[in-house]
Amino acid sequence: DISDGLALDLSRLADASNLAANIDPAAIPIAPSAYDLADRPAATRAALQHALEDGEDFELLLSVSPSVGDTIIRDQPIACGVTCIGYFSAGSGLTLRDNDGTARELEPRGYLHGER
Numbered sequence: 001d002i003s004d005g006l007a008l009d010l011s012r013l014a015d016a017s018n019l020a021a022n023i024d025p026a027a028i029p030i031a032p033s034a035y036d037l038a039d040r041p042a043a044t045r046a047a048l049q050h051a052l053e054d055g056e057d058f059e060l061l062l063s064v065s066p067s068v069g070d071t072i073i074r075d076q077p078i079a080c081g082v083t084c085i086g087y088f089s090a091g092s093g094l095t096l097r098d099n100d101g102t103a104r105e106l107e108p109r110g111y112l113h114g115e116r
Contacts, residue, residue: 002061005110007052009061011094012108017063020091023106025098027085028052029059055111063088 002009006028014021025048034050037043045053064072072082086097094106 002059003055004112005053005055006059006061007094007106008108008110008112010108013061013063014088014092014094017088018092019088021086021094022089022097023086023094025096027083029083052106053109 010021010023028048028051030047030051034047034054037050038045038047066087069084073084076082094108096104096106098104
């Protein structure tokens, strides 16, 4: 689950697999509450940052082969829906890859247990 934040938990999965994670920021599901937080007068983070970094989302993150992923996305086998947010490649780290080809390194931020 990604209850510690998508970016942090995805980085853990990528590190454990010795791979780089490439994320399509336009594909990240963003909860209405993330937009609400980003719209506050004193807000310092955009809705996408909340979606990537905030915890307690209670979503599942999984990695499958491209052919299995295509089948899952096509068939949508569970009621809550499944979204493809990116892919793994050789290398390390997290990268946001926009449709226009822009690539930005993403820090693996999220909730770290035992830290304040």
